[in-house]
Amino acid sequence: MGLRERKKERTRLALIDAALALFLDKGYEATTIDQIAGAVEVSPRTFFRYFASKEEVALAPPADGLEHFLAELSERPDDEPPFAAMANAMRSVIQVLREGDAEEARRFVQSRAVIDAEPALFAASHSLLVEQEQRLVAEVARRQGADPERDLLPLFVTGVFGLLTRMGFEHCFPAGVEDLTRMAVRLEEAIALAERSLCPGWDLGRVPQVS
Amino acid sequence: MGLRERKKERTRLALIDAALALFLDKGYEATTIDQIAGAVEVSPRTFFRYFASKEEVALAPPADGLEHFLAELSERPDDEPPFAAMANAMRSVIQVLREGDAEEARRFVQSRAVIDAEPALFAASHSLLVEQEQRLVAEVARRQGADPERDLLPLFVTGVFGLLTRMGFEHCFPAGVEDLTRMAVRLEEAIALAERSLCPGWDLGRVPQVS
DNA sequence: GAGATTATGTCAGTCAATGACAGATGACAA
DNA sequence: TTGTCATCTGTCATTGACTGACATAATCTC
Known part of the structure; x- marks a missing residue:
């Protein structure tokens, strides 16, 4: 370089x-x-x-994190169901953040603190998610062998997982790197809630009917 | 007046x-x-x-719609489960839009068209949803008798329903009032998808375990 | 080291958004 | 009707985010 x-x-x-x-x-x-x-x-x-904007510099660390997430997701084995693949990819991202460069982790946590404190940034962070959502949808659709244009399922699965990450990361008002642990715990709680709420096979469109 | x-x-x-x-x-x-x-x-x-801003005028019709939705929701019977209450409230809003003032319906459809065409507005429309989300969460929590601060369930239920409305309304590139029908159809598809993906009783936190 | 690339600084300008003040208009009571 | 008050509106000045154009300076390639 x-x-x-x-x-x-x-x-x-x-x-x-x-x-x-x-x-x-x-x-x-x-x-x-x-x-x-x-x-x-x-x-x-x-x-x-x-x-490109004042918002962008504040959102840069989460934006980088999202890139990492997409990279991890594409490396998950193809036979892993979409939802599990996303959950595991997110666990990888968090682990890398906790065990890797301390400065990078600090930036992420500080950024989340700023975002939580500022409504305009809070809103912008969602825009970020939604802008990148189609890339996630495409990856999920690929795993399901679905057409992302016609089928609603990939969007649904992606949206549910996006909701869970929000539940994990937002409103933490983090103060230090130790809050990364708190976020990880909350994320796992959210994932667990989703897993007991959703029927087995829901993310593959193969829900056993109770006939 | x-x-x-x-x-x-x-x-x-x-x-x-x-x-x-x-x-x-x-x-x-x-x-x-x-x-x-x-x-x-x-x-x-x-x-x-x-x-308050250039965005606000573009988002005014959906913002008004959201207010109507909250009003309809609070009028649903208390014994109706949260998810069904939200789905029915949304159906009411759409029906009022279709049978009420034609100008109001036109504004809503035109606004959606502008939002779909402009990424900045698309993002802003999400901010709108998220800003009002806490009011929805509070109403859902009330129906569940849950603490909206501690319990994750109200946020989860609200978030899932928000996702469904997005699936129904977004990316329609509407051209006329007849597109309101298309949105209604898409919304019903999304609701049906959610209902077959989620376990009965999920929105009340009473999921029958398959032991 | 010469020349091509690319990054940076300076300058001028547009436009969204806000505060302050003065004038206009509708509300209301006598 | 008229006077008074509250509220709405226009004008002016200002800030700050953001952009295009051009010249300069740094780095890269050979």
Whole structure:
């Protein structure tokens, strides 16, 4: 990896860190792009070359997490049912976050704290999920051998799992990296609730009828 | 109702109609507040006294629909299980839309068309749902006699139903009022899918275990 | 080290959104 | 009808997010 790429990555992370620190300190609305750029000693114009909007920098860590999730999901064995594959992929993501780079985990937790505190970001985080939803739907449909356009099932399965991640991650008001554990516990509770509410085979469209 | 109130309501509807027409014609981003205000012959400042943002005017019809839904839900009998109560409340809302004021139905359909065409509005429509979600969760929790803070079930039930409405209303690219029928059909399909996927009694936390 | 790429800074500009104040309009009582 | 009050509206000024254009500076390739 060349110097140019390393420098870009360093600037990107510096912008995220500066933004999160300012958001936590003075609040999201009260922080301006000029201040974020100034803290990293970069022009405001450059900020927008890294992030398309003020929201995007705040949501960058969860957005990265979502990418990791998609990558993990595509690596799950094909014969694993869709819902179990998503649950296991999410467990992998969390584990990597807990055992990997501590800075990355801190960014994720801080980002969640900022999002929980700011309604505008809370809303934006959902937009993020929904924007990427079609990629998940496509992967789920592939596993089911379904047509994502015609069949409602892939969208349903994806939507239910998205709901569970929301139940796990949102409204945690996290303060430190230890809250990652709390999120993991809540996620497992949500998954367990879903598993006892849904009929076996529901995510494959093969529900045994009680005739 | 006094003249002042009637005038306000007329201006509000005129702003919505002008905005929807412009959005459909030139696109959401390409339309400015000045143009919307100009079409109704009010000052831009007045626009913001009716709607807090450009998004809000586009989302006004679905937002009104959500209010109707909450009203219908609170009027469902208490002994009706939460999920059935929500499904029936939604059916009522759609029926009122189809049999009531044709202008109101047209606004709803046009609004959905604009939302489907504009990613920013699509995202914002989700924010709308999530903002109001807690009110739904509270109502569901009341019906279950659950604590909405501790118990995950009310959030789960509300979230699943929210998912179904999304499946019914989104990506319809509606062109006319007749599309209301299409939405209703899709919603029923989604509800049917949920009902055969979920165990009886799931929304009351009383799932018969297969021991 | 020369030349091609790519990143950055500067500048000007658009547009959404807000606060402050003054004037206009409908509500209401005498 | 008229005067008074509350409320609605227009005008003005301002902030801050975001974008396009162009010049400069850094890095990469050979």
